[in-house]
Amino acid sequence: MTIRVVLADDEAMIRAGVGAILATDPAIEVVAEAADGREAIDLVRAHRPDLVLLDIRMPRLDGLRAAAELRATLPEVAVVLLTTFDEDEYIARALELSVSGFLLKASDPRELILGVRAVAGGAAYLSPRIAQKVIAHLGGGDLGRAAAARKQLESLTERERAVLALVGRGLSNQEIGDELFLSEGTVKFHVSAALRQLGLKNRVQAAILAHEAGLT
Numbered sequence: 001m002t003i004r005v006v007l008a009d010d011e012a013m014i015r016a017g018v019g020a021i022l023a024t025d026p027a028i029e030v031v032a033e034a035a036d037g038r039e040a041i042d043l044v045r046a047h048r049p050d051l052v053l054l055d056i057r058m059p060r061l062d063g064l065r066a067a068a069e070l071r072a073t074l075p076e077v078a079v080v081l082l083t084t085f086d087e088d089e090y091i092a093r094a095l096e097l098s099v100s101g102f103l104l105k106a107s108d109p110r111e112l113i114l115g116v117r118a119v120a121g122g123a124a125y126l127s128p129r130i131a132q133k134v135i136a137h138l139g140g141g142d143l144g145r146a147a148a149a150r151k152q153l154e155s156l157t158e159r160e161r162a163v164l165a166l167v168g169r170g171l172s173n174q175e176i177g178d179e180l181f182l183s184e185g186t187v188k189f190h191v192s193a194a195l196r197q198l199g200l201k202n203r204v205q206a207a208i209l210a211h212e213a214g215l216t
Helices: 012-023 037-047 063-073 088-096 109-120 128-139 143-155 158-168 173-180 184-198 203-212
Strands: 003-008 028-034 051-055 078-083 101-104
Touching: 003 012, 003 037, 003 109, 012 028, 012 109, 028 037, 028 109, 037 051, 037 063, 051 063, 051 109, 063 078, 063 088, 078 088, 078 109, 088 128, 101 109, 101 128, 143 184, 143 203, 158 173, 158 184, 158 203, 173 184, 184 203
Parallel strands: 003 028, 003 051, 051 078, 078 101
Antiparallel strands: none
16 A cells, blocks of 8 residues: 655755655555645645645745644544744643644654654654653653553553554554454544543544543
């Protein structure tokens, strides 16, 4: 299966570099490129890709606002933010949105492909540097938070907790299915049920909760 991607960045050289990296994987195809957030939204609507890679700082419409609009109007298209910056305010805003990934341009090129593949497979993906900040801020090893997280998970079935633990490890739906001997469709059902029961927006929030509760 080919993973179809729309790439948005206001710098042509960055678009060329990211596109070249993605082109090294025969399973990934960049179907369109945009120079700003508004153009990215138009291209996503036209091409209906599997995911869109959005730079955060872009003219006309920045990546965060473009992500918010896409999540509201085209929720079936996964959104991954790709940026030079890892400021806390960007991370916090990204977590509020239902984005599927947050990648840093300074990361190893292999991480870009890994992140795209993970998100296309139904998983959430954060660059390790971003993940460390999120865990330090939201996990923090706080006993009260850990107890509250474990209490929250009491509403889940045993199977849903098992699935959530693997979401916390960053596994895709297919990988979770292989681990638990379930079909991918059944995994999707359990993930959706767990998110709904816990009042979570996305897999990133679910992974954080799993970490806080000690499931990972």
